[in-house]
Amino acid sequence: MKKLSLFSLAILSSFAISCSSDDSPTTSGDILGKWYFKEYKVQGQTIPYDDHEECGRDYIQFNADGSGANVDVWNCELDIAPFTYTKSGNNLSITSDGVTDIVPITELSATTLKVKTISDFDDDGDDETVVIVLTKN
Template sequence: MKKPILLLAFLSFGLFTACDTDDDSPNETPQINEELLGIWYIDALIVEGEETPYNDHEDCGKDYVEFNEDGTYRQIDIWGCEEDVDEEGTYTATGNTISLTVSGNDVVVMDIVTLNSETLLVEGMDDVDDDGEEEGVQQRFTRE
């Protein structure tokens, strides 16, 4: 049950999946990359303004996403006190957008709403409840 929740919480923003766009904004913001680096713990999913705390952490560790200096990321699920790599790939942060290349070919694009030393908040649209209508979705991560 943890894996689907974690995947929904971060990577399955279905409508963030994108092909190449014609947006010519080549100004990569280095400070975003610097602030983005490291481990981010999943804190909450916010759908249409309604916040649901992420409560699927284990007592012995928290699920997290890690962004590395070499442009790679890992999504880790703590299951039975063991680290399980749910997803790996590469990322770029350009302006206020983060793009994750999942499994070599799927691209997930999210807008960065907040990024500072303590909080990462990303957003987009997705049909979270499978009713055929897109909802505004935000995902909040924190550091310890």
């Protein structure tokens, strides 16, 4: 399985899907801090994020000043891809390398962040809706 991240999926997504419901999870939590990749939800399946190394885990960092970083632990070294972001309602606007994408937040609590993107997750030529689940420890 290819390695995916919030940052790369946000850049690849060409449009955003949002949903609303009276029963939907909260999205009013605080986004600041480190969010570790946990799993993907694709076509009714839950796929664990299994690109962890003994020396560290991949994460997304959101800072109070609107900056952030997608951090990939690769051979026990940090590969840091900086970005800027704004959060407006249930949407994240992420800008990196001059490209801005809007990513809808489907859940944001003290310990869980879920975002929805569209990408060709399985490399079959067709786009899938992908929910990326991250956790804060």
